[in-house]
Amino acid sequence: MTDSFKTILVTGAGSGIGRATARAFLAQGWRVALLGRRRERLEEAAAGDARALILTADVGDADQVEAAFAAVKAAWGRLDVLFNNAGQSAPAAPIDEIPVAEWLAVNSANITGMFLCARAAFGIMRHQSPQGGRIINNGSISAHVPRPGSVPYTMSKHAVTGLTRTLGLDGRAFNIACGQIDIGNALTDMAAKFTQGVPQANGEVRVEPVMDVAHVADAVLHMAGLPLDVNVPFMTIMARDMPYIGRG
Numbered sequence: 001m002t003d004s005f006k007t008i009l010v011t012g013a014g015s016g017i018g019r020a021t022a023r024a025f026l027a028q029g030w031r032v033a034l035l036g037r038r039r040e041r042l043e044e045a046a047a048g049d050a051r052a053l054i055l056t057a058d059v060g061d062a063d064q065v066e067a068a069f070a071a072v073k074a075a076w077g078r079l080d081v082l083f084n085n086a087g088q089s090a091p092a093a094p095i096d097e098i099p100v101a102e103w104l105a106v107n108s109a110n111i112t113g114m115f116l117c118a119r120a121a122f123g124i125m126r127h128q129s130p131q132g133g134r135i136i137n138n139g140s141i142s143a144h145v146p147r148p149g150s151v152p153y154t155m156s157k158h159a160v161t162g163l164t165r166t167l168g169l170d171g172r173a174f175n176i177a178c179g180q181i182d183i184g185n186a187l188t189d190m191a192a193k194f195t196q197g198v199p200q201a202n203g204e205v206r207v208e209p210v211m212d213v214a215h216v217a218d219a220v221l222h223m224a225g226l227p228l229d230v231n232v233p234f235m236t237i238m239a240r241d242m243p244y245i246g247r248g
Contacts, residue, residue: 007076008224009033009069011059011117012086014041016188017138017216021083024217025224026051033072035059036086059086059113069120078128081224082121084114085138087156089190092149092199103152110156114163118178122167125176132175132228136220137164141184141236141244148199168233177231179223184238186213200243209239 008025012018013034019041025032026049033053034042046052053075057064072079087110090102118135125133142150143157160180167178185194187210194208216237223232238244 005031006080007031007033007072007078008081008083009035009055009072009079009117009121010083010085011035011113013045014038015045016190017183017186017213018083018085019045020188020213021085021217021220022046022052024214024221028221031076033068033075035068059117060108062116065113065116065120069117069124073124078133079121079124080133082117082133082135083138083220083224084117084121084135086113086117087138089150089153092147094149095151098152106152106156110153111159114160118163118167122171122174122176125171126174130175133177134224134226134228134231135167135171135176135178136223137178137180139164139180139182139234141182141238141242143180143182144236145244148201164233168231175228177226177228179232180234181216181219181223182234182236183216184236184244185210185242186216186237186239187211188213194242208243209241211237211239 008030010018010022013022014036022032022034022045031051033055035055035057036042037058039056042054055068057068090106121135137160139160140157142154143161146154164178164180171178194210197205197207200206219237
């Protein structure tokens, strides 16, 4: 798609999947709002593109999220797509060894942050003219099956699935589509550990296959480019041979 009037906000755009996706949309002529906590990383991702809007915010902070989305509306007048991507993980551990502070930090990004950004996007899309838009939530393979010692992350990603299902229902009356992309082993800094070996359900440590993160960006582009009367409620994209089917 090369429609320069299409607008998307990508959270967590300074690194990993968010960075790759933001750059892919810019390359296709979209106006892209890059939201993250570190301005220098967002500017590097935008690479000086005039269609990029840099927004520094913590997705877990309601006031910062509200201000960021207000800036998008002020700059462009509308928001067509939200890629609700920002999130974080925690070191693997049994639940009784997980510090409460780590649990709260994961929840702040992966649940509160997802809620706040979806809430802000939904409000803009509901009241803009023409009405409507699309929200794409970044779920995870962990929204289906866990890795060992991943209680905070796995719980948070199951919550994202609940958000996706509910917004998919509630958005119908306002021409708002909501879908989820569940990603497995895209090669980013966060996933580099898979190439070194990670614990498996049987107690072994194994190297896992990974895939180019560009394939994720292409998948999000496909979802975002569909007409609003068409939706991909859930898409799973993964390195073919990673442990998912049969995990555990």
